Amino acid sequence: MPPKPRADLFVSRLDELIDMRRSLVRLTGLIDWAEIESVFVHFHPGGRLALSPRLLCLQHTFNVSNATVACTWLENPCWQYFAAS
Numbered sequence: 001m002p003p004k005p006r007a008d009l010f011v012s013r014l015d016e017l018i019d020m021r022r023s024l025v026r027l028t029g030l031i032d033w034a035e036i037e038s039v040f041v042h043f044h045p046g047g048r049l050a051l052s053p054r055l056l057c058l059q060h061t062f063n064v065s066n067a068t069v070a071c072t073w074l075e076n077p078c079w080q081y082f083a084a085s
Helices: 023-028 033-043 053-062 066-075 077-084
Strands: none
Touching (some): 023 077, 033 053, 053 066, 066 077
């Protein structure tokens, strides 16, 4: 009998760690990200953005700098879920 795969006890999915009722988490599923990303590309020279539209949304919602978005994203699982889902 082959050995069972080892489960990594220190890896969890974000949706298992955060409260899925939080407003930012709920908002994630309501936004048509494909549409927003296609519109953003047309307005930026070369079609490349410094931040993804999701991170730009966080930046403008919370009125913070690019550096603050990056630092907060690293420490806030709700922001990670919003930016990655």
